[in-house]
Amino acid sequence: MGTIRAELHQGKGVSFARRIYLPRTIGLGVGSVCVATALYPLPSTHWVWALLVLHAFVWPHLAWQWARRSANPYRAELRNMLCDSLAGGIWVGLMGISVLPSVAILAMMAMQNIAANGLRLMLQGLLANACGLLLCLLVLSPPIQFASTMLETYACLPLLVVYPIFIGWMGYKVALKLSEHKRILRQLSRTDSLTGLINHGSWKDLLQLEFSKARAVHRPCCVALIDIDHFKAINDEYGHLVGDAVLKTFSQTLRDNIRETDLAGRYGGDEFCVILPGTHLHQAVDVLERLRQVVDDYCDAQWPGLKVSLSIGIAPLESHITEAALWLNAADKALYRAKSTGRNRVVGASWETDHEQRMPASA
Template sequence: MGLTALPVGVVLHDVQAGWLAWTWLGLSCLAWPHLAYAWARRSQDPYGAEARNFLIDSAIAGSFLPLMHFNLLPSAVLLTVATADKVNSGVPGLWLRALPGMVLAVLAVGLLTGFEVDLASRTGVILACLPIMTIHTLAVSANLYRLVRRVQDQNRQLALMTRRDSLTGVDSRSHWEDQARKLLDQHQREAAPACLLLLDIDHFKTINDRHGHGVGDDVLRALARRMGETLPASGIHGRLGGDEFVVALPLPVTEALEHAERLRAAVQALEFPEVPELSISISLGLAPPPHGGDLRAWLEVADHALYRAKHGGRNRIERTEPLAATPAT
């Protein structure tokens, strides 16, 4: 509003405006901004109060046009800046709601001043318009830049939330499935090595019942850390749900089996200082992709291997040789 006073003041000087016009200029551009700020700060609804202030700003901008005899450049600048402020506020439809007040102000002041028109803008008027044109544009651009960066940060956080399991930090089930399908497609196209490792914690329900779900969560996080420390970084680590985890490894069966055994031993060696008596173990099912099967068939083959490990004494690994895929029922 202070920058607005410069071009309006130059034009008022050129048209030899009276003291009422100069008084209105001073009140509007120097006093009104502070009054509007105080009004919004003290209001029980600052957001609504500021929206009303924006509407008044537009009416003020409209009132200056007849006072300037509709001098072309400053009139266009004021209307553009006033409208841009409403759009930049982010309030839906605010610029449209501001138009009636702006038009009424033009008509009311025009009736008082006789609608005199002098469109030409001399060099001094053009120079007086430059500060508000430049500074306002940069200020709006800076605000939009901050908003864009904020949205980008929020999008990255949202993408991370959808990709990661919030408790353990491994891939969420949906993201893991997408990545595992890509590995399976590569295996089927190029015969690239691939194995699926399905594992869960032995007697996990007993751990929750005996020590509480907080300790159970600690156990899940500790297992996820061991997976990250022990298994190859090229593996796709995910959580299917509960205490069941899955890893897609771009490795042949023999190498995958070695890594699985290291993970089993590392998990068995875990210690929990807050619960010294607690020790855990995992059972694992290892499976190469079934011939011609999809991801669901691959998971079922690995699940059969895990089932054998659980019923074969737990704390062990069972592997399945490649089998022809069977239609899902």
């Protein structure tokens, strides 16, 4: 279990490092223009320019490889971001603390830090900026030039325009991905994992909703409970894997043989349920009788001796039914009559025995 957690954590860390890789590459590339413009009029040695090229165009790729290959990519990438901030402070010092490029670079770094890991990383980044600046001033003693030239102003425009737009676009992509994940999670929370149908709790919520809507507009509606006959015997004789295959196959058959407006779910075990909005009892019987016949006629070449049949109870929404639970209970009583009178049949809750849809019980 510990190994699994470690692998999941490492995968999350690599994903985080990959998400920072492109913003770092673009940010350092565009930011190097600001730095180069500010350094140009200052007395700089060749090693400063070489360091600028390495930092802008080589470091992003080294940082990605370092984080990707680390035992803890997430922590490694956080260290990389603090190194970025430390280097940012050093470049501010080397530029002579020229106000406009310095503020632009520090602001863009703070933006990336807070977007990546919140206020804490932003504050740590600002502290690293200060340490880098202090280190540069103490060790290298660069000439101080607060005033920014017009050329430096123009050189900062790409960083001030392009980088925030890019960070906003990245944030938008993350928001879209989170929205899709939330949609999938909502769907999974409503769906039975084995059959893919609506699960018990969500179907009960839909039943209450359809009950209220039908009563409010006096619209006909039916609810049906479906039981796979002798399902325990199928499990005992063929095994639970075959039993699960029967449930999956029937679930797909159910979806294929009801109407688009009908709402099917797994009620529990081998019981299923269907809400048929805008449907009178005789119409519901027609729909579910066709379903019963399709299942009764089905034969699997892999298990030729396997016989599957359905018992189905249907209850229309009648005027004396004042609660959704009573409506469902009426369908349950109809299902009980279908099972107790031979199975493999459809029974309507308000019908007398001579109106019930009877089919020969399966052998």
